[in-house]
Amino acid sequence: MKATFRDVKADILEKITSGTWQPGSLIPNELDLAETYGCARATVNRAMRELADEGLIERRRKAGTRVRMAPVRQARFDIPIVRQEIEEQGAAYRYFLVSRAIVAAPDWLRARLTLAAGAEVLHLVCMHYADGVPYQHEDRWINLDALPQARDADFSELGPNEWLVSAIPYSDAEISFSATLADAEMADYLGSTEGAALFTVERLTWWQDKANTYVRLSFRHGHRMTTRY
Amino acid sequence: MKATFRDVKADILEKITSGTWQPGSLIPNELDLAETYGCARATVNRAMRELADEGLIERRRKAGTRVRMAPVRQARFDIPIVRQEIEEQGAAYRYFLVSRAIVAAPDWLRARLTLAAGAEVLHLVCMHYADGVPYQHEDRWINLDALPQARDADFSELGPNEWLVSAIPYSDAEISFSATLADAEMADYLGSTEGAALFTVERLTWWQDKANTYVRLSFRHGHRMTTRY
DNA sequence: GAGTGGTCTAGACCACGTT
DNA sequence: ACGTGGTCTAGACCACTCT
Numbered sequence: 001m002k003a004t005f006r007d008v009k010a011d012i013l014e015k016i017t018s019g020t021w022q023p024g025s026l027i028p029n030e031l032d033l034a035e036t037y038g039c040a041r042a043t044v045n046r047a048m049r050e051l052a053d054e055g056l057i058e059r060r061r062k063a064g065t066r067v068r069m070a071p072v073r074q075a076r077f078d079i080p081i082v083r084q085e086i087e088e089q090g091a092a093y094r095y096f097l098v099s100r101a102i103v104a105a106p107d108w109l110r111a112r113l114t115l116a117a118g119a120e121v122l123h124l125v126c127m128h129y130a131d132g133v134p135y136q137h138e139d140r141w142i143n144l145d146a147l148p149q150a151r152d153a154d155f156s157e158l159g160p161n162e163w164l165v166s167a168i169p170y171s172d173a174e175i176s177f178s179a180t181l182a183d184a185e186m187a188d189y190l191g192s193t194e195g196a197a198l199f200t201v202e203r204l205t206w207w208q209d210k211a212n213t214y215v216r217l218s219f220r221h222g223h224r225m226t227t228r229y
Numbered sequence: 230m231k232a233t234f235r236d237v238k239a240d241i242l243e244k245i246t247s248g249t250w251q252p253g254s255l256i257p258n259e260l261d262l263a264e265t266y267g268c269a270r271a272t273v274n275r276a277m278r279e280l281a282d283e284g285l286i287e288r289r290r291k292a293g294t295r296v297r298m299a300p301v302r303q304a305r306f307d308i309p310i311v312r313q314e315i316e317e318q319g320a321a322y323r324y325f326l327v328s329r330a331i332v333a334a335p336d337w338l339r340a341r342l343t344l345a346a347g348a349e350v351l352h353l354v355c356m357h358y359a360d361g362v363p364y365q366h367e368d369r370w371i372n373l374d375a376l377p378q379a380r381d382a383d384f385s386e387l388g389p390n391e392w393l394v395s396a397i398p399y400s401d402a403e404i405s406f407s408a409t410l411a412d413a414e415m416a417d418y419l420g421s422t423e424g425a426a427l428f429t430v431e432r433l434t435w436w437q438d439k440a441n442t443y444v445r446l447s448f449r450h451g452h453r454m455t456t457r458y
Numbered sequence: 459g460a461g462t463g464g465t466c467t468a469g470a471c472c473a474c475g476t477t
Numbered sequence: 478a479c480g481t482g483g484t485c486t487a488g489a490c491c492a493c494t495c496t
Binding site for chain 1: 245246252285299300301302303304305306307308310313394395398399400401402403404405406407408409410424425426427428429436437451452453454455456457458
């Protein structure tokens with residue numbers, strides 16, 4: 001008989017999805033619900049807090065809790081390491097380092113990473129294969145001021161993604177998705193044709209307020225990123 | 230002196246990001262941490278639970294809590310209604326219904342929505358503009374079996390997205406992102422050139438285990454979807 | 459001022475999984 | 478068997494914000 005927070009959450013969710021509680025309407029307060037469900041207020045609170053985190057309801061002190069008018073639905077994506085992504089599909093992973101060079105950061109990169117004039121960066125180009133088929137092209141720039149130890153890593157065996165995860169496991173990041181056209185060189189890398197539409201991910205990461213790497217990942221033609229919410 | 234769950238969470242996070250607690254290492258148990266921080270066990274529990282939800286630590290009964298080896302980082306995206314997305318950018322939103330037709334569902338759609346042979350669907354093609362510039366092309370199919378009331382809606386003023394939100398505000402969805410090439414027709418709609426790379430979103434939604442709509446959204450050339458995590 | 463959610467506490471019991 | 482996290486309780490005080 002005693003309701004758990006999952007029971008309460010499921011019941012409230014059902015009342016919302018079924019339309020019993022319409023968008024915009026006021027939900028009974030925590031104390032009333034606790035009595036209704038025969039549980040403690042903290043139990044109702046947890047259920048409601050999770051629903052609020054998921055964007056289904058809106059809570060304000062004194063004003064109470066309402067079903068959101070326009071539900072702010074959110075989707076969550078795992079940001080995988082490419083090796084794991086490939087191996088989870090049951091395919092064999094292969095990595096290849098195309099080029100490695102230490103250069104002065106070009107202007108566009110200095111602007112993105114907030115680097116001083118003349119700052120040196122490590123520029124890496126790599127390929128990732130699934131069962132021998134091109135899967136992802138990686139164009140990475142590492143800030144050597146923030147990560148001097150990258151100067152001594154050769155990246156011929158271990159990909160920069162995995163190296164970075166061990167060097168700085170937890171960082172802030174900005175990620176963006178877009179569509180780009182394959183130029184002749186990219187088409188060659190990805191076993192595609194020039195002018196193919198490629199799904200592209202760009203990521204910029206910081207650690208302790210210092211930008212350390214910018215990467216542009218181009219997936220083979222036809223790649224999809226999918227999730228449920 | 231008394232620590233809140235935010236204090237505890239921030240301190241644990243700092244120990245992880247700074248490397249004091251290395252990936253894979255065991256974190257003290259809740260009771261010990263509660264004593265350390267001078268708070269109740271429930272307070273520590275909430276802090277740790279949130280960190281686990283965010284993918285930074287891994288918790289197992291009896292085995293204890295560890296810093297994740299390969300942090301499963303997740304990014305969250307808001308799934309906006311196009312009108313809001315445009316208006317939040319400070320641009321004027323305009324909607325235009327290109328076509329509306331009730332047809333027998335083509336095979337590929339029947340497979341996706343699990344429809345019976347000969348099932349009727351409402352096919353809508355719409356455009357969304359920001360400050361008069363093409364922003365998004367919408368190709369939508371509505372299951373008339375699941376949503377018979379769509380038969381009587383004309384969609385000339387109100388976009389199907391907003392209509393659906395009012396008809397079935399809360400549903401399950403599968404969303405996927407990819408890159409596609411603009412054909413001549415799409416290029417014309419989006420004021421782009423044939424062969425441009427378009428960022429494309431497909432979404433399939435269910436309500437009470439019944440698929441009700443499939444939509445394919447093509448954004449103007451150069452569109453990006455960005456988030457931080 | 460008063461009603462609501464936000465959080466904390468001290469204790470308890472349970473579920474799980476390692477040993 | 479036993480140690481860990483998972484959850485619930487009853488009560489308390491606080492913070493916000495609406496009236």
